[in-house]
Amino acid sequence: MGRTLAEKVWDEHVVRRADGEPDLLYIDLHLIHEVTSPQAFDGLRLSGRPVRRPDLTIATEDHNIPTTDLDKPIADLVSRTQVETLRRNCEEFGVRLHPMGDIDQGIVHIIGPQLGLTQPGMTVVCGDSHTSTHGAFGALAFGIGTSEVEHVLATQTVPQTKPKTMVVTVVGDLRDGTSAKDLVLTLIAQETTGGGQGYIVEYRGDAISALSMEARMTICNMSIEWGAKAGLIAPDEKTFDFLHGREHAPRGVDWDAAVEHWRSLATDDDAAFDKEVVLDAAAVEPFVTWGTNPGQGAPLSADVPSPEDFAEPNQRVAAQRALEYMGLTAGTPLRDIAVDTVFLGSCTNGRIEDLRTAAALIEGRRVAGSTRMLVVPGSVRVRLQAEQEGLDVIFKRAGAEWRGAGCSMCLGMNPDQLAPGERCASTSNRNFEGRQGKGGRTHLVSPEVAVATGVLGHLAAPSDLATV
């Protein structure tokens, strides 16, 4: 019987397999940032172990990095200590680091693909749950905890029990005004936050093939939000075109050998998945979350649901709590919800294509007087590219704030936070209580919905802008 893409990549990385033990997997690329690594480096020091393969390891500063006053030291002393600790650790252990101010600094999941380090058929890990982003290249990529970060630093391997496999087949074509973000939010609402648990998910079908690499990264990024171990997409010509010529992409005969191998990774026709989900892209509408987990979402045309709408007692209680926290009343049209802040950025939607889409939509329009809009590029290179294309001018002319690169308001470890009760339409990945600041209220949206919402001052679809 044939094998799936995930199984092929898995099998190619098994260093050791023994009865009753998890497989020991070799890791091709280990990404590091300042938040989840200090205790791992401490562990190495305590046991006198070196980093086994610094040449397969790369670090950047992203979670704590301010997006204003970039020429000054980090004002928050605890944040500064964490960043300085990473610098010392990278220096001591010989790990390549792209610090604040470096042209290749940025969100860890943006810079891997940007540098051409993320390639098909690889295993990629990082102490960050959105590592699933790299699956868009046909890599097996997943988030790990700090103990595992130490394990990978010391051994370049990680013990893993093989998950089950699932395929999400997306048929049809996305309609105008909808995007990969709407698609994945629709999927998560349907499958719930635990629906992918225990699975590696392959996304395929015409609607997936039609997506750009950047949109595929948006889909794979959100795999963890419905509990999946990883999400991946078979590499194709778009993948190869994206990679060709990038700094760390193979060259010459190496390129030819690599592409030949990458083509062989696609799921075999006779391979079997443990589960299949089918989704119709044509039925996807602009989609927003109303609650406090990514599964609590609805089409923008709907009303805020009532807890009574949910069959399961747990879901009813969760919905009740979510409405209280979010300050929403059941039955209110989602479009009537006024928004204080719009955040465009993050490893979900902070790439150049997201900024281009948003800029095209906001050009000639203004952010509503009652609303502030932050535009935070995912990396320094994304920022520079956008500035070269004049996108920064478009955003600023519309009244949006143009910021430096980093994770920013996605999780508010830097000064970009919501105030208690402040309501935000955010292109990021998590609407958890307090995620963007204590008491902050988050609605997850696509870049298109973010712009329409910013201009109109309430949750809105791009089509609502026709008259503005």
Add this chain to the structure above:
Amino acid sequence: MEKFTTHTGVAAPLRRSNVDTDQIIPAEYLKRVTRSGFEDGLFAAWRGDPDFVLNHPAFAGASVLVAGPDFGTGSSREHAVWALQNYGFRAVVAPRFGDIFRGNSGKSGLLTAQVEEKTVIAIWDLLDTAPGTEVTLDLLERTVSAGVGLAQVRDSFDIDDYTRWRLLEGLDDVAITLSHADDIDTYEATRPSYKPATL
């Protein structure tokens, strides 16, 4: 890592589902560079509420947390495990856990006992009736038990064999893997030349 064989302690009912790692410890508390001192951040957004379960005198000193489905979803922060341990928890009982959280727990010595939802509800009800009741988790037998007589709740829990063995022995993963260093050397010799390097 401290060995875990059996533990008996006061259990606190956390009647919520989808307690993500941002709830267990918000991002602002993740800036420390040590492995200790995270107890202040545990459930930080809820601790200020006098009605929050951990503020109830009967649950002071709780070392077992009994939570709803999808406990520990979201971020990979191992700080969530450390915060629970720093506070004094040795085990969490829930019907389903976030994958990364569960993996992290196994590495740090926090037992995650997966049981059927009806068992969680039965323990919650028992703790409501008799706050301060102790719950016993026996990793050798893979059982959770609480209460006596007619009110007793007893069930088996799920945990994979390998994690169970490592917890029972208190083993360090890195040392186990380094005992297979030859296998890693052999594998590395076969890696294709086109794979990227960062240096």
